[in-house]
Amino acid sequence: MTQQFQDFLSKRTLSMRKNQIREILKVVSQPGMISLAGGIPAPETFPIEDLYRINETVLNRYGAAALQYDLTEGFTPFREALVSYLGAKEIDVSADEILVFNGSQSVLDTLGKVLITPGDTIALETPSYLGAISAFSAYEPSYASIATDDEGILPESLEETLDRQRVKFIYLVTTFQNPTGRTLSAARRQQVAEVVKRHGALVVEDDPYSDLRYRGEAVPPFYTYAPENTVYVSTVSKVFAPGLRLGFCIAPPLIKEWLYTAKQGADLHSNTYAQALATEYICGGYLDKQLPRIIELYRPRQEAMLAALDANMPAGYRWTKPDGGMFIWVEGPDGVDAEALYWKAVEQKVAFVPGKYFFIDPADGLPTMRLNFTRAHEEAIVKAIGNLGQVAREFASE
Amino acid sequence: MTQQFQDFLSKRTLSMRKNQIREILKVVSQPGMISLAGGIPAPETFPIEDLYRINETVLNRYGAAALQYDLTEGFTPFREALVSYLGAKEIDVSADEILVFNGSQSVLDTLGKVLITPGDTIALETPSYLGAISAFSAYEPSYASIATDDEGILPESLEETLDRQRVKFIYLVTTFQNPTGRTLSAARRQQVAEVVKRHGALVVEDDPYSDLRYRGEAVPPFYTYAPENTVYVSTVSKVFAPGLRLGFCIAPPLIKEWLYTAKQGADLHSNTYAQALATEYICGGYLDKQLPRIIELYRPRQEAMLAALDANMPAGYRWTKPDGGMFIWVEGPDGVDAEALYWKAVEQKVAFVPGKYFFIDPADGLPTMRLNFTRAHEEAIVKAIGNLGQVAREFASE
Numbered sequence: 001m002t003q004q005f006q007d008f009l010s011k012r013t014l015s016m017r018k019n020q021i022r023e024i025l026k027v028v029s030q031p032g033m034i035s036l037a038g039g040i041p042a043p044e045t046f047p048i049e050d051l052y053r054i055n056e057t058v059l060n061r062y063g064a065a066a067l068q069y070d071l072t073e074g075f076t077p078f079r080e081a082l083v084s085y086l087g088a089k090e091i092d093v094s095a096d097e098i099l100v101f102n103g104s105q106s107v108l109d110t111l112g113k114v115l116i117t118p119g120d121t122i123a124l125e126t127p128s129y130l131g132a133i134s135a136f137s138a139y140e141p142s143y144a145s146i147a148t149d150d151e152g153i154l155p156e157s158l159e160e161t162l163d164r165q166r167v168k169f170i171y172l173v174t175t176f177q178n179p180t181g182r183t184l185s186a187a188r189r190q191q192v193a194e195v196v197k198r199h200g201a202l203v204v205e206d207d208p209y210s211d212l213r214y215r216g217e218a219v220p221p222f223y224t225y226a227p228e229n230t231v232y233v234s235t236v237s238k239v240f241a242p243g244l245r246l247g248f249c250i251a252p253p254l255i256k257e258w259l260y261t262a263k264q265g266a267d268l269h270s271n272t273y274a275q276a277l278a279t280e281y282i283c284g285g286y287l288d289k290q291l292p293r294i295i296e297l298y299r300p301r302q303e304a305m306l307a308a309l310d311a312n313m314p315a316g317y318r319w320t321k322p323d324g325g326m327f328i329w330v331e332g333p334d335g336v337d338a339e340a341l342y343w344k345a346v347e348q349k350v351a352f353v354p355g356k357y358f359f360i361d362p363a364d365g366l367p368t369m370r371l372n373f374t375r376a377h378e379e380a381i382v383k384a385i386g387n388l389g390q391v392a393r394e395f396a397s398e
Numbered sequence: 399m400t401q402q403f404q405d406f407l408s409k410r411t412l413s414m415r416k417n418q419i420r421e422i423l424k425v426v427s428q429p430g431m432i433s434l435a436g437g438i439p440a441p442e443t444f445p446i447e448d449l450y451r452i453n454e455t456v457l458n459r460y461g462a463a464a465l466q467y468d469l470t471e472g473f474t475p476f477r478e479a480l481v482s483y484l485g486a487k488e489i490d491v492s493a494d495e496i497l498v499f500n501g502s503q504s505v506l507d508t509l510g511k512v513l514i515t516p517g518d519t520i521a522l523e524t525p526s527y528l529g530a531i532s533a534f535s536a537y538e539p540s541y542a543s544i545a546t547d548d549e550g551i552l553p554e555s556l557e558e559t560l561d562r563q564r565v566k567f568i569y570l571v572t573t574f575q576n577p578t579g580r581t582l583s584a585a586r587r588q589q590v591a592e593v594v595k596r597h598g599a600l601v602v603e604d605d606p607y608s609d610l611r612y613r614g615e616a617v618p619p620f621y622t623y624a625p626e627n628t629v630y631v632s633t634v635s636k637v638f639a640p641g642l643r644l645g646f647c648i649a650p651p652l653i654k655e656w657l658y659t660a661k662q663g664a665d666l667h668s669n670t671y672a673q674a675l676a677t678e679y680i681c682g683g684y685l686d687k688q689l690p691r692i693i694e695l696y697r698p699r700q701e702a703m704l705a706a707l708d709a710n711m712p713a714g715y716r717w718t719k720p721d722g723g724m725f726i727w728v729e730g731p732d733g734v735d736a737e738a739l740y741w742k743a744v745e746q747k748v749a750f751v752p753g754k755y756f757f758i759d760p761a762d763g764l765p766t767m768r769l770n771f772t773r774a775h776e777e778a779i780v781k782a783i784g785n786l787g788q789v790a791r792e793f794a795s796e
């Protein structure tokens with residue numbers, strides 16, 4: 001029987017993707033499970049004690065203004081705080097150039113709304129962040145996959161795609177990518193910027209992880225190589241608290257103007273109180289104190305995972321060794337079906353995300369998996385990778 | 399010269415409406431201006447003192463959970479708090495049936511996304527809430543206007559529209575409507591529900607104002623007359639704080655399922671911390687204490703405005719006398735152009751919103767104006783209406 005109102009749904013709705021990994025991840029909440037599947041910060045990184053004070057400061061300083069309707073573009077003190085935050089990343093903008101959204105997910109959704117006419121082509125690195133694909137798919141685009149190696153997308157693959165067809169934008173997570181942990185190298189940024197400028201193309205640079213650097217030297221955002229051709233997207237979710245849902249972007253003037261109009265129609269403005277909390281978190285010196293703590297919490301977890309992979313994974317497996325972020329990407333030998341391996345691993349109380357879900361064509365990612373190292377403690381990580389290695393060895397010998 | 403990226407905009411973007419009243423309202427911030435133009439709560443209604451305690455309780459009780467990623471459908475304790483809040487309105491639902499959004503504006507946007515294919519018809523009362531038109535227009539619908547009198551939409555006009563064409567949904571602000579202050583009477587709700595059920599139609603009931611009742615008896619939500627054919631939309635913006643951006647809805651199961659999927663792609667979930675604050679505001683007894691204070695603040699402002707209109711407006715003017723809400727709707731005699739009157743009023747330091755902006759066809763609303771009475775103090779209201787009356791009299795004799 002057709003459900004009531006089935007024929008009331010928009011054509012667009014029929015192209016939305018339900019979160020396909022939700023079904024297989026239901027087992028993650030089973031008792032005793034060590035989950036390397038999530039992509040969420042460790043709750044130990046939240047500055048709960050500081051928040052008692054931050055709340056008081058916000059109520060004292062802003063009072064009713066922190067609770068009232070506010071500007072669509074964002075709470076002015078927050079955008080001013082972001083100017084210095086972005087300045088430290090070599091992004092030189094004024095508060096007027098920044099738009100605040102409900103998490104970076106909402107920037108991606110609004111970009112889709114403003115830029116994608118059904119049938120337009122969006123270029124993606126391979127594999128790509130699943131949440132971005134969910135956001136864009138509601139607007140009925142086609143996707144073109146850009147070939148990618150350990151340094152990020154290949155400029156010649158991008159150029160070939162741009163020569164062949166019209167592309168509305170190229171979506172890249174440039175630093176410590178989700179799901180691979182890869183970083184587009186500085187040399188590659190320069191080359192990609194040249195291709196993009198030559199074609200008058202537009203890059204959407206999603207940069208949620210670059211502050212989570214455990215070693216090595218910072219790479220300037222892609223935005224700094226091609227500011228006129230880039231929408232820069234970031235968030236305070238990974239360095240403050242994701243539950244506050246605060247993302248932001250910088251965009252070329254015309255696109256910024258329409259993002260503003262679309263946001264006004266979609267939700268008027270983002271949470272004023274949360275923006276006031278984030279303002280004080282940045283300007284009150286809390287971020288500078290907390291970020292090193294977050295890094296010192298995550299670094300040993302990542303090191304534990306890399307060492308455990310070395311010690312436990314059978315021949316034929318390789319994995320990324322990122323300088324930061326939240327993920328390690330494991331690629332098994334040809335013929336391994338990581339989803340079949342997933343179900344064996346779950347029996348051994350280890351969960352991860354089979355990598356095929358991050359590919360437009362799942363067949364391209366059958367032997368891959370994404371491992372998160374920010375949520376579990378070191379001992380749990382070592383135990384989990386031990387079990388995963390055992391499952392992978394049994395799998396190889398079957 | 400065409401701006402850079404002009405041809406990157408989606409077809410949809412070209413149908414978005416920029417906020418047309420923003421331009422004429424720029425003068426509102428001039429010194430000495432008394433604004434009756436806004437639609438925002440008085441900052442005196444915000445429970446700032448209580449919030450010091452509410453924040454502490456939230457951090458003590460929920461800790462990291464209030465700062466972490468959370469369910470797309472909403473923070474569970476908040477949805478549980480809404481069950482009792484809605485129960486008091488005779489809406490009998492479980493927490494599972496409630497979806498939380500970034501203000502009710504974001505419910506309206508997501509409904510548009512899920513339900514409107516370009517060219518679909520949406521039925522609106524005449525005049526209608528401008529923000530809803532902005533939200534829906536991004537999805538390229540057509541509009542059908544339903545004739546309306548002092549008791550709300552006319553069931554026979556609705557029936558005629560539903561007979562004549564396919565309508566995706568009927569959007570109604572049922573109680574103390576924005577912009578008119580009108581309430582769909584109980585008898586009319588029953589009649590409209592019968593028409594809607596007979597046609598298998600869908601009503602979107604937007605109910606942000608019903609708690610702001612200054613006299614008379616509460617009318618049950620339209621939802622209670624036709625729960626299977628209604629999406630009920632509300633918010634805590636008018637009884638707690640609009641800056642927290644917390645709206646919610648109840649919808650038929652299939653529509654709820656797709657609203658959920660669309661929201662997951664659009665912003666993952668709404669601000670967890672704000673939902674925790676609202677939970678404690680409702681469950682900690684703060685709402686029950688604050689709402690009577692809000693009503694006692696607004697009631698005399700409304701009475702002052704009604705009395706001043708009686709004393710000052712020339713013959714031929716009529717206005718609504720709502721039992722609650724935030725607005726009074728004034729209709730001048732035929733031939734009056736309320737926007738021309740607006741510019742004269744601004745010279746006398748009074749601002750309001752010319753009513754034509756709330757009509758699909760602005761020609762239908764030329765002599766109308768929307769007056770807000772919640773923001774200015776009684777003395778300011780009396781002075782403002784005195785000046786408005788004088789301008790209206792001069793205008794009549796020109």
